[in-house]
């Protein structure tokens with residue numbers, strides 16, 4: 001499968017395409033218009049290991065605007081942050097959670113501007129992983145009545161992937177079955193903890 005646009009390698013000032021290709025981390029590239037123009041093998045491996053295929057490859061087709069491949073509250077944060085790297089030429093680093101049903105995982109993301117700020121390279125590397133039993137997350141059963149909001153949707157946090165209880169909006173439970181496979185009526189939001197975390201990297205000066 002073709003996994004980069006022809007103009008992509010011309011932008012790689014200081015990066016070697018071969019290095020990106022062989023890197024086990026999940027890496028993707030974006031054009032100046034924030035459309036996908038590169039995906040490395042590590043990216044496809046990650047999607048496969050996380051039962052994301054073939055859905056992820058269908059959603060992340062070369063040329064897709066990255067905003068169309070994201071959903072929920074974090075979409076705006078990422079779009080703004082990516083634009084900011086293009087405008088300032090400054091690398092952006094942050095950590096985010098992407099746990100599997102069994103493992104708590106934190107990833108580090110680095111967003112590098114390419115030549116003349118004509119694109120971005122986004123590198124995602126695993127920095128922390130441990131079994132969820134050692135964490136404070138008690139697994140809950142996927143009982144739809146408990147989690148379906150008045151709107152008819154089940155709200156999942158875009159970052160930690162816990163779901164919001166219908167009767168108590170401040171309680172977000174860990175439902176592994178829904179991390180494995182999201183219900184069709186899932187919508188995305190941010191729980192309070194993750195909201196504060198994202199707000200913090202958007203407005204670091206306010207704390």
Ligand SMILES: [Zn+2]
Pocket residue numbers: 157158159160161162190191192193194195
């Ligand atoms: Zn959360």
